[in-house]
Amino acid sequence: MDGGQREIFKCLLERLDNPAAVLDSSLNCIFSNCPDMLPAHISLEKFIQDEILFPLTGVVRTMLVMDGITYCARMCPLDDELAVCELFNSSAVICLAENTDIRELITPLFNAVEHNTSRLWKTLFAMRDCIANNEDVSGFEMKFYDRISELSSVVKNVFEYSLMFAHCSPTIIDAVSLTNGIVNRCNTILAKCGRCIRFVCECDRLFITADMRHTITALANSLQNALLFSPRDCVPVLSLVRITEDEESFVYLQLVNDSVLFVDKGFGNNDIDFKYQRVGFGILIIKRFAEETGGSFFLDASRRTVKLGIKLPEADASAVRGLRVEECGYTYYDTGIPDIVDVKMHEVVNFFT
Secondary structure (H helix, E strand, C coil): CCHHHHHHHHHHHHCCCCCEEEEECCCEEEEECCCCCCCCCCECCCCECCCCCCCCCCCEEEEEEECCEEEEEEEEECCCCEEEEEEECHHHHHHHHHCCCHHHHHHHHHHHHHHHHHHHHHHHHHHHHHHHCCCCCCCHHHHHHHHHHHHHHHHHHHHHHHHCCCCCCEEEEEHHHHHHHHHHHHHHHHCCCCCCCEEEECCCCCEEEEEHHHHHHHHHHHHHHHHHCCCCCCCCEEEEEEEEECCEEEEEEEEEEECCCCCCCCCCCCCCCCCCCCCCCHHHHHHHHHHHCCCEEEEECCCCEEEEEEEEEECCHHHHCCCCHHHHCCCCCCCCCCCHHHHHHHHHHHHHC
């Protein structure tokens, strides 16, 4: 970097409101607009949550934690050896979000909670009127159960969605054991409505590095979508295989089901658009999980079948040597509070019964 370029970049950084710095390929700060926070020669490598490799192929977004404060970090390559890094704290992010379409994206979440809360209140008011008129209220027991179950489900959906934005805690997971355990639990619940899921995998063990809770949430959303948007007699097929691309190994999960958009049978008078409780964030959750795990998401719904795919890097087998399957498998403990798998599958049961 010559003297002229240095002055141009310094002038640029001084015009930015947020802390920003020019970094070299070792993530060392060359100069910044906030020397107290980002002094020259400090390396951001130990503060950044993800691995950053030069040369950058485009804008990179990651998380950075300094002095107990979490920042969004956006890095823009200047050339093969230099990048501009800009930091945003929560206040800056909220300010930016308020000027975008974030409100339109978040509103359905709160609308779903408000709608189901309103249904519960209406049931309470109806019961109050019956009591005031000395009428029989025994029929309200099932209505209350349904209303509370619906409200609990939508709140759980919102909570799990919000957790997808929290810091993930990657661990080594046996994807075969985890997926098989979830499918078995789903099929036990789905027996009440005659639906089921078929799991196909020819490998004994396939390891990925991911956040366990995010993985379960993504799988539960994938399976629920396949069931809700397919005919009653369709059996969604979930397969798990190892694929190799450019000498790198990946774990590829594919879910295939018939599309209700092209099949007019088996639904009767059920509400196809699910507006009574659906929050519409299932696909976003699955896509976010795939990307945070270093993989990719694929969805093809153009024909009579829907194919959903999640491709994730396979964990190094040497790193998991000696690890027992039980330690990374999915074990369910009944706490009395439904988890995301329970919530998603009971929504399916309620829809088809």
